[in-house]
Amino acid sequence: MRLNELLGTEFPIIQGGMANIATGEFAAACSNAGALGMIATGGWDGDRLRTEIRRAKELTDKPFGVNLMLMSPFADDIARVILEEGVKVVTTGAGNPGKYIPAWKEAGIKVMPVVAAAVLAKRLKRYGVDAFIAEGTESGGHVGEMTTMALVPQVIDAVSVPVIAAGGIADGRQLAAAYALGAIGAQVGTCLLASRECPIHENYKQAILKAKDSDTVVTGRSIGGPVRVLKNKMSRTYLELEKRNATLEELETVTLGGLRRAVLEGDVETGSVMTGQVAGMLHEIKPVRQIFAELVAGGDARIRELAETV
Numbered sequence: 022m023r024l025n026e027l028l029g030t031e032f033p034i035i036q037g038g039m040a041n042i043a044t045g046e047f048a049a050a051c052s053n054a055g056a057l058g059m060i061a062t063g064g065w066d067g068d069r070l071r072t073e074i075r076r077a078k079e080l081t082d083k084p085f086g087v088n089l090m091l092m093s094p095f096a097d098d099i100a101r102v103i104l105e106e107g108v109k110v111v112t113t114g115a116g117n118p119g120k121y122i123p124a125w126k127e128a129g130i131k132v133m134p135v136v137a138a139a140v141l142a143k144r145l146k147r148y149g150v151d152a153f154i155a156e157g158t159e160s161g162g163h164v165g166e167m168t169t170m171a172l173v174p175q176v177i178d179a180v181s182v183p184v185i186a187a188g189g190i191a192d193g194r195q196l197a198a199a200y201a202l203g204a205i206g207a208q209v210g211t212c213l214l215a216s217r218e219c220p221i222h223e224n225y226k227q228a229i230l231k232a233k234d235s236d237t238v239v240t241g242r243s244i245g246g247p248v249r250v251l252k253n254k255m256s257r258t259y260l261e262l263e264k265r266n267a268t269l270e271e272l273e274t275v276t277l278g279g280l281r282r283a284v285l286e287g288d289v290e291t292g293s294v295m296t297g298q299v300a301g302m303l304h305e306i307k308p309v310r311q312i313f314a315e316l317v318a319g320g321d322a323r324i325r326e327l328a329e330t331v
């Protein structure tokens with residue numbers, strides 16, 4: 022089974038939740054373009070989410086979902102609004118969503134936790150989730166330590182439901198590799214930052230286009246909250262402080278409001294420019310429809326080439 026059959030979408034692709042970026046409007050644009058659009062909730066309360074869900078419903082009649090960041094102080098509130106607004110698909114990030122799953126499943130919601138290690142997938146098996154998203158450390162935003170290549174097969178071996186690959190997928194070669202590892206489709210984030218519809222500041226888009234493959238770093242390892250961002254003044258200062266064993270308070274002064282500053286104000290020097298390692302592959306701004314269509318057609322073409330040559 023491919024992911025599009027599970028979700029009722031045209032393409033086997035999920036637009037990954039991206040805090041402060043994946044609004045109802047952006048999710049609807051991705052759903053209209055053939056993928057599964059996801060509204061992110063990091064930093065928002067339940068009321069803001071309700072507004073964004075209603076906006077998405079106005080803009081698309083295609084399926085879309087909501088991503089719950091479990092470390093959000095509003096997680097309980099958001100989990101309730103998901104039920105009240107009749108959301109059909111939920112992905113969860115940064116933690117164990119076990120306590121919310123029974124009510125969501127009761128309501129017929131498809132639940133797909135994002136996992137960065139097979140141990141969490143094993144722990145969540147008993148809740149009867151529909152699929153897992155195995156996200157490698159190549160991704161932008163909050164990350165684990167395992168690479169997509171090492172992680173995906175180990176999650177597949179640990180569970181009996183479909184697995185979707187995330188992290189480091191931006192063209193057909195990487196999508197074909199995800200299929201080869203056994204994934205039924207992919208979740209992407211970074212490649213969509215370079216899209217016409219993505220509501221980030223123009224400076225953020227240009228910073229992504231300029232980035233080379235090795236231009237990202239992981240901040241926050243010392244406090245157990247690793248985040249992949251573009252190298253800039255903020256990340257240099259942060260890593261310097263981590264080396265000097267700075268306190269959590271000192272570290273937080275560097276990152277406080279940093280993603281919003283980058284996304285909304287275009288401050289790509291002291292802001293937090295979250296991006297994955299595939300930023301180095303992005304050279305132009307495209308419509309989301311073109312990004313999804315090229316990704317999927319490229320994946321199919323690569324598989325055909327392999328069948329003929331290997």
Ligand SMILES: Cc1cc2nc3c(=O)[nH]c(=O)nc-3n(C[C@H](O)[C@H](O)[C@H](O)COP(=O)(O)O)c2cc1C
Nearest residue numbers: 037038039040114160161162188189210211295297
């Ligand atoms: C700017 C940015 C913000 C992100 N925010 C979230 C988030 O709020 N919740 C979440 O579960 N994942 C988040 N992610 C991860 C994406 O949903 C997705 O899994 C990831 O981007 C896939 O890897 P890629 O960046 O290599 O495409 C974020 C990624 C990026 C690039």
